[in-house]
Every structure is written in structure tokens, then in C-alpha cells.
Amino acid sequence: MPMQSSSPQDERPLFQAMRRGWMRRCPKCGTAPLFEGYLKVRDHCGNCGEAYHHHRADDMPAWATILIVGHLLAGSILTAEQTWQPPIWIHFTLWPSLGAAISLFLLPRLKGAVVGMQWANRMHGFDQPSGPARSLD
Numbered sequence: 001m002p003m004q005s006s007s008p009q010d011e012r013p014l015f016q017a018m019r020r021g022w023m024r025r026c027p028k029c030g031t032a033p034l035f036e037g038y039l040k041v042r043d044h045c046g047n048c049g050e051a052y053h054h055h056r057a058d059d060m061p062a063w064a065t066i067l068i069v070g071h072l073l074a075g076s077i078l079t080a081e082q083t084w085q086p087p088i089w090i091h092f093t094l095w096p097s098l099g100a101a102i103s104l105f106l107l108p109r110l111k112g113a114v115v116g117m118q119w120a121n122r123m124h125g126f127d128q129p130s131g132p133a134r135s136l137d
């Protein structure tokens, strides 16, 4: 009888992993926090032991954050100027504050989604058999 190359435990649904990452949870088990602090990804999951030290989110979360926030703010500024024409002090206070707030909200969530995407697609060392972390010594 031929052996199957993958079992249901080996399946890694992309949307579920990215959603769990967006929630800043482990893409594999969905329970333990993915980050220690604001943006630092933990080396391993505290619940299932899945290793995360080999993720390579790099600049993609920042790139996606800039893309989203830039489009939101550019459209909002143009719309406000064409319809409301607020005083200049509102431009100088509202848009930087709004941009910073939205960026700080999106950045860790997008980073979690990127790590979840890499995990689901078995990228950058996530292709190793999952399970409790093994000691190197």
C-alpha cells in the first residue's frame, strides 16, 4: 500500500494562516502570541513549539503598510480639500496623526499575515516537519 506524502495535519490553509497572523497569533495553532513586544517575532510558538526564527518578512509589512496608508491618506486629503477646504492647521495636525495611527495599527498585523503566508507556503525553512522545537546541542 503506497504511503501518502501528506496528512491532514500537514495541510496549511493559506487564508487561515494569514488570518491567524493578522490576529498576531501563531499561524499553526492560532492560540499563542506570535510576537514578543510590538514587532519582534518569537523564535518558537509557546503552545505548539512551531519554529519561527527563520521567517523572512523583511520589508514586505512596511511596504504593504505604506501602500495602504498612502492610498487612504492621498484620497482622503484630496477629497477633504475639494469638499471641505479645511484650514491649513487641520491638514498639519489631522493627516500626520491619522497616518501614524493607521500605520501603527496595520504594521504588526500585516507582519503577522506575511509570516502566516510564509508558513502556509513552507517558505524560508518553514518546510521542515512541524512539531516541538528541537535543541541544537
Ligand SMILES: [Zn+2]
Residues within 6 Å of the ligand: 026, 027, 028, 029, 030, 031, 032, 045, 046, 047, 048, 049, 050
Ligand atoms: Zn502555535
